[in-house]
Structures are given as structure tokens and as C-alpha cells.
Amino acid sequence: MSTNNKVAIITGGARGIGWSTAEHFIDNGIFAVIADIGKCPKAFDKYINAGNGLFVKADVSKEDNIKKLIDLAYKKFGRIDFVINNAAIAFNKPIEKLSLAQWNKVVSVNLTAAFLTARYSAKYLRKTKGAIVNIASTRGLMSEKNTETYSATKGGLLALTHSLAISLSPDIRVNCISPGWIDTRKSPDDSQTPPPFSKADHLQQPCGRIGTPRDIAEMVLYLCSDKAGFITGQNFVVDGGMTKKMIYI
């Protein structure tokens, strides 16, 4: 495999969109550092053994964990080119039942972590003229009921994105992706394929199907590449067109 020696840190990379992004980056010659509070997938061993990957057990809601993550990534590979803020959680419950502790937890994982990774990696990203990609959600733009913490933190990421893009310019480009419905049910070490979604689930999306993690990984890679060298501070909605569809009952 060819390598260009660039290095990406991907938070929440042990499954779902983060995992797909890590694999896609490695396939394109970029070293991937996965940071996750969960276990390292067995499927990542082959990349670690080949020297293309590093797994760091980290809780991104904790400042010292993020500092350690950035330090370890730099120590292992000697540079940092891309930071993908992907880890997220949600407590979807009625506002009367949502505690302040739960609110604060979601804010720390989904939003504060992106501030902290930027804070601690900026000095390395400036050197490499690197890029940050924040994974938000279409729920930062529109809502279902009982999604206050998730929606608010994703909306916060949109604003943090343009703010960082200006503060860190011209050295570091900072962009955001807002995925729609992405099927992340299958974990990297799962042998079984989940049951298919219904035709109606697929066909309600203007593109005619539910998204795949790879749909998002492709956009992350593009935004990190030189092809996106004139793009910063933007939010890219990758949702099969759902947020452009008018729904009147």
C-alpha cells in the first residue's frame, strides 16, 4: 500500500462512521489513530501490525485524555495532519426528565471535545497545514421531539466550525459534515449482517436509500484532501436529500 505519511486522528473510530473513515483513510495511505472509549476492534489489529494504525483508549469528555491522545499520536507518527471529531452520544428524553448531569455529559462529549482537540492539536496542524472535520448532524438544523442535548451540541459544532476556521486560518482548514440517516448497525467485528430496512425506509429519502458510513467517509477524505484547499468554515449536509424535502400532513 502506498503511503503519503499523513496522520489522522479519528475520535469514536471503533465503529460506525468513525471506523469507516479510519479504514478509508488507511486505504488511501493515511495513518489512522482511532480514539475511543470502547474496545479496539479486532479488525484493526492488521493495521496496527502493519504500522498504519494506532488505537488510543480515550474518553474525549476528559481534557487529560485528549491531551494524552494528541501526545501519543504525535509521539508515534511524528506529525498530525487531520483531526476528525466524530465521537458522540445522545440522551433522547423529555426535557422534564433530562438531568443537568446528562445535559453536561452530552455537551462535553459532542462539543467540548472538539474545542479541546483543536486546542491541543493546533500547533501540530499549523505545521502540516492540516484540516479539522467535525461530524455534526442534520439534527443541528432540524429536530424531532426530545432531542435537545444532541441537537444543541450539533448546532454548536456548526458554529464552532466557522469560528475555528477563521481563528486558525490560513494554516488550518476547518469544516463540518452533517449526516442524515446512516446505517451504522454493523460493528467491525460483527459476522452477522443486520436485517434489511423496509422499502419505505429507503424510499422516503430523495436519493432512494439510507446512507452508509462510507458515504460520510468519502466526504471526510475529500475535505481533508488538497482538492478541498479552497473550502473552509463550511457545513456539508450528506443526507440523501432528506432536509430538502417538504413534508405537509
Ligand SMILES: NC(=O)c1ccc[n+]([C@@H]2O[C@H](COP(=O)([O-])OP(=O)(O)OC[C@H]3O[C@@H](n4cnc5c(N)ncnc54)[C@H](O)[C@@H]3O)[C@@H](O)[C@H]2O)c1
Ligand atoms: N448514524 C447516523 O445516522 C448519524 C446521523 C447523523 C450524525 N451522526 C454522527 O456521526 C458520528 C458517528 O455516528 P455513529 O452512528 O457512527 O456513532 P456510533 O454510536 O456508532 O459510534 C460512536 C463511537 O463513539 C465512541 N464514543 C462514545 N463516547 C465516547 C467518548 N466519551 N470518548 C471516546 N469515544 C466515545 C463509541 O464508543 C463509538 O465507538 C456522531 O458524531 C453522530 O452524531 C450519525
